[in-house]
Amino acid sequence: xxxxxxxxxxxxxxxxxxxxxxxxREAAYEIVENLRSAKTQLVALSLLVLGDEDARAAVADxxxxxxxxxxxxxxxxxxxxxxxTVAQDFAVLDVYRxxxxxxxxxxxxxxxxxxxxxHALAEEVATVVDNLTxxxxxxxxxxxxxxxxxxxxxxxxxxxxxxx
Amino acid sequence: MPEVLETTVDKxxxxxxxxxxxxxxxxxxxxxxxxxxxxxxxxxxxxxxDFLQQRSGDVAFAEIKPEGTVVATGDEVAVIETIKVxxxxxxPVSGKVVEVNPAMATAPExxxxxxxxxxxxxxxxxxxWETDRARLLDAQAYFVLxxxxxxxxxxxx
Numbered sequence: 001x002x003x004x005x006x007x008x009x010x011x012x013x014x015x016x017x018x019x020x021x022x023x024x025r026e027a028a029y030e031i032v033e034n035l036r037s038a039k040t041q042l043v044a045l046s047l048l049v050l051g052d053e054d055a056r057a058a059v060a061d062x063x064x065x066x067x068x069x070x071x072x073x074x075x076x077x078x079x080x081x082x083x084x085t086v087a088q089d090f091a092v093l094d095v096y097r098x099x100x101x102x103x104x105x106x107x108x109x110x111x112x113x114x115x116x117x118x119h120a121l122a123e124e125v126a127t128v129v130d131n132l133t134x135x136x137x138x139x140x141x142x143x144x145x146x147x148x149x150x151x152x153x154x155x156x157x158x159x160x161x162x163x164x
Numbered sequence: 165m166p167e168v169l170e171t172t173v174d175k176x177x178x179x180x181x182x183x184x185x186x187x188x189x190x191x192x193x194x195x196x197x198x199x200x201x202x203x204x205x206x207x208x209x210x211x212x213x214d215f216l217q218q219r220s221g222d223v224a225f226a227e228i229k230p231e232g233t234v235v236a237t238g239d240e241v242a243v244i245e246t247i248k249v250x251x252x253x254x255x256p257v258s259g260k261v262v263e264v265n266p267a268m269a270t271a272p273e274x275x276x277x278x279x280x281x282x283x284x285x286x287x288x289x290x291x292x293w294e295t296d297r298a299r300l301l302d303a304q305a306y307f308v309l310x311x312x313x314x315x316x317x318x319x320x321x
Contacts, residue, residue, distance in 0.1 A: 070222065070247070071276075097224060100224075100225065
């Protein structure tokens with residue numbers, strides 16, 4: 001029997017009132033709800049800040065992909081401070097530099113450019129998730145004692161892929 | 165790192181390098197050491213002040229007028245797109261653009277990281293440096309102006 005694929009934690013920016021933070025969250029929702037629902041779990045940055053045990057366990061047990069809205073890189077810093085491993089961090093501004101035609105505007109509601117940028121970011125993250133889970137699957141085949149991540153499904157305050 | 169004048173407004177620290185001149189817009193102008201040989205004229209490097217880059221936000225793109233472009237004082241010399249705004253920067257001196265910082269094409273975030281160093285925009289060969297210099301602010305004068313602008317900004321909701 002093939003074990004379920006390892007999950008990846010997605011931690012977006014939780015900043016308020018900034019367009020790029022909104023892009024990061026929209027991208028995160030698209031990943032965990034649509035693109036890779038079975039392989040990903042959203043962890044709320046605020047729970048890590050609060051020291052929530054389940055959230056800390058999730059980032060401790062699973063590789064994390066962080067989506068930062070600005071150079072303060074709060075998501076990346078908090079995952080590291082919570083004992084997690086950042087497999088890859090994305091800064092929305094860097095993504096925008098690759099997709100200049102998608103200029104984001106709006107905060108509560110993104111314009112069309114912002115929605116497309118969020119989608120482009122989500123697609124890039126999905127590729128990273130695929131690579132991470134593929135690596136894990138290979139590791140499981142070589143070493144059947146590697147466990148899957150039970151902690152991820154127990155995270156409060158976040159929704160994500162539990163349909164594996 | 166040049167010597168700087170420094171002020172704190174609200175929670176922000178703003179620095180003004182003392183070894184150069186400034187336009188009231190916040191574009192710095194630093195004369196380069198003159199080359200040797202006959203006909204070697206003054207060349208100046210330009211860039212954004214620390215206050216201007218902080219107020220404008222993280223830079224996404226910087227488009228500088230290409231080498232060979234002749235600009236008059238007040239002409240657009242660069243467009244800086246940040247996460248907040250698009251800024252049209254005007255030339256602080258008249259002359260010819262003779263060099264553009266190649267980093268601006270690939271890593272314009274240098275403007276934010278090192279506004280007085282690696283984040284320079286271009287080198288201009290002024291047509292009449294003495295006249296242009298007389299119109300610019302020295303570091304102390306710009307520091308006073310900038311501090312007032314920063315304090316005004318901090319009062320905005």
